[in-house]
Amino acid sequence: MMHRDNADIRGRLDPPSAASIREVEPLAPLDVIGLTKVYRDPMTLRPFTAVDGLSFTLGRGEIFGLLGPNGAGKTTTIKLILGLGGPTRGSIRLDGRDPRDPAARRRLGYLPENPCFYDHLTATEYLDLTCALFGLDARAGRRVGSALLERLGLTAHARKPLRKYSKGMTQRLGLAQALLNEPTFLVLDEPMSGLDPIGRAEVKQILREERSKGTTILMSSHVLAETESICDRVGIMNGGKLLEVGSVPGLLATGVREWEIAVESLPEQPAATLRAAGHRVESLGTRWLIRVVEGTALQQALSLLTRSEVFIHSVEARRETLEEHFVRALSRGKAVRS
Amino acid sequence: MLVLAIFGAALVVASQVLSPLALGEGKKVVTDFGLAGSSLLATLLAVFLGSSLLHKELDRRTIYAVMAKPIRRAEFLVGKFLGLWTTTGFLLAGMTLMVLAQLTVVHRETPWILLGSLLLTLMELGIVTAFVIFFSSFTTPGLTAFFTISVIVTGSFAEQILYFGGQGESPMAAVLTGAFYWALPHLSTFNVRGMVTHGIAVPPERMAFAVTYALLYMGAVLTVAGAIFERRDFR
Secondary structure: OHHHHHHHHHHHHOOOOHHHHHHOOOOOOEEEEEEEEEEEOOOOOOEEEEEEEEEEEEOOOOEEEEEOOOOOOHHHHHHHHOOOOOOOEEEEEEOOEOOOOHHHHOOEEEEOOOOOOOOOOEHHHHHHHHHHHHOOOHHHHHHHHHHHHHHOOOHHHOOOEHHHOOHHHHHHHHHHHHHOOOOOEEEEEOOOOOOOHHHHHHHHHHHHHHHHOOOEEEEEEOOHHHHHHHOOEEEEEEOOEEEEEEEHHHHOOOOOOEEEEEEOOOOHHHHHHHHHOOOEEEEEOOEEEEEEOOHHHHHHHHHHHHHOOOOEEEEEEEOOOHHHHHHHHHHHHHHHHO | OHHHHHHHHHHHHHHHHHHHHHOOOHHHHHHHHHHHHHHHHHHHHHHHHHOOHHHHHHHOOHHHHHHOOOOOHHHHHHHHHHHHHHHHHHHHHHHHHHHHHHHHHHHOOOOOOHHHHHHHHHHHHHHHHHHHHHHHOOOOHHHHHHHHHHHHHHHHOHHHHHHHHHHOOOHHHHHHHHHHHHHOOOHHHHOOHHHHHOOOOOOHHHHHHHHHHHHHHHHHHHHHHHHHHHHOOOO
């Protein structure tokens, strides 16, 4: 923050020039610095650190995934970002503003985890209420709301009380109310929760479209495969701490974990030789799969199979998945703490 | 509607049962019973509906999506206050109109001065509702109901508390009861039921004083409630 303060003071002292205008950095949609939240047990007054010294910044038009097991501090972090609680230490800035300032939330959309809305209202009425809370023009808001309900497949249920909605439908309405103000920053707590595969694909498509419009998206998720396919960067949290932050390809081991050689048939002799060399050989009905851990061993295995006149169907490299990396990061975090 | 129906039925039954015993004072009995009953019912509704109002929002987490919008927490509280006051106020007005209708039909007289009592009871109801919102901004529904009823009871006897505090020998007790007297809402200011039952209209200056006092008191209680709620963490 210091460099921004200095730039601000310079700006007040010196006449503006083209060079100084170029120096001004655009404000980050989200800037979290040393965020710590300590709760006290109401009975024992014993302190409990839910979030511990979190720092990260989101750029414009980026999808950032916050990953972590239950109780990692993801939802607390999100609540602090939304101003639903105050930090014990550290700071949060939404486009340079404190999130507790209502003006900071004017272009913010939020989908809560397992959303729950006023269930005596219909979807149309709830979107009208949301529109009023954002201070939007009622007619324009109604138009955007109808388009969102159409886009999320809720038009046929728009006049049904929300108490009759399924979990998936409530989740879709949650996304609709989050998008109603055409946000520049979207905070989604478990957006894929309760959705069927088609619903997940639709939500992913909507998120990609929002990103292409320049919307910054912060999402927490347990569905790592979904996160891997959509997020530009992820942060892995556990015990209130941010263990790792980085792009998905950057976080995942760049090296190949193992090679998979698929063959049509495998005679007894080469199979025994491969097993003796420490490779895993599995029969998959009409095909065989040989798993080789190392690159040099791959060359040897391929030479052996060629010599034995075995028809090689395919050779594939298997890299680490986000799920495997996630588990490894958590166990590494636990080991460091112990 | 159910409350109105029950009240209407109770009013008719009370009129039939009590009027013959009132030795020609049936009109007064109906007026007194009707106004006291409507005030009590509206107050109880405000306390018991209101004490769980905020708690339900937090418990069901409906508040999260609302508070993430560009509104202040104090605005949310004022909205809850106005909603509850309007609901109970309409009920109170409905019950008072039933009393008027009963008097018009049975006793062939329409004492419009009852509307003065209605206005002041509405103000009293506003103060009670503000206290419900104040306590529910930081405590549980059970404690909210308990604290609000305590305020209603002590607020109805504010003058007596000051009097008995001054009768003792301890100057500390006198100071404390004095502070208590000024802090508590003077709910007896709004009780004009005795006057209107006896056919006396509420003087305009008393009306003006009571309305001003009530509005200022509600404003003060809601300001403190807003400040407390602003600092509350939603977990």
